[in-house]
Amino acid sequence: MKRTALLFACLFAFGAASAQDDTMTGGMMSGGMMTGGMMSGGSMMSGGASMDQSLEVTLSGDQQVPPVTTEGTGSATVSLAGDTMTVRGDLSGLSSPLTEVAGSSGHVHLAPAGENGDVVFPLNVSADEGGTSAIFSLSTTLTPEQMDAFNAGELYLNFHTETNQGGELRGQITPSL
Structure with a gap:
């Protein structure tokens, strides 16, 4: 939160210092620092645009729909730079080995918290020998519609195991607002 406030203060100061005319008219600052969007806590939301950000996502069985009991x-870390989303993470302690569903054992899905949704992207998953721990990654370009879903907190990570093929661990990607 402090980094976001500092970033906003620096961006605002830079914009005011570089503006030829520091008056605000119609939601636009002369000099072009802010244009027609609303800046709030690290996000620029207007027509799918978003400021660069890095989010920490916790994966648990409690977030599954319905919830799953697991020691997993x-x-x-989900990062957004322009329209490029990068995901890197790890998981461990799963109840059974990871299993492929729709081409991968882990995916990015589209749905708000509390709902299940369709697969949007498969994750690159590298499991240990027993299949109950893994690292995963993804780097992909988001469409404007996917960017809107990202900004609305409607994307989530999901991992499938032999015991819980619908998903054992889930983590909602919730941007800083």
Whole structure:
């Protein structure tokens, strides 16, 4: 939160210092620092645009729909730079080996928290010998519609195991607002 406030302060100061006319008219600052969007806590939301950000995502069985009882845990860092989303993370302690569903054992899905949704992207998953721990990654370009879903918190990570083929661990990607 402090980094976001500092970033906003620096961007605002830079914009005010570089503007030829520091008046605000119609939601636009002369000099072009802010244009027709609303900046709030690190996100620029207007027509799918978003400021670069890095989010920490916790994966758990409690987030599955319906919830799953598991000792498994996981975490991920989801970064957005322009329209490029990068995901890196790990998981461990799964109840059974990971299993492929729709071409991968892990995916990015489209749905708000509390709902299941369709696969949007497969994740690159590299499991240990027993298949109950893994690292995963993804780097992909988001369409404007996917960017809107990202900004709305409607993307989530999901991992499938032999015991829980619908998903054992889930983590909602919730941007800073």
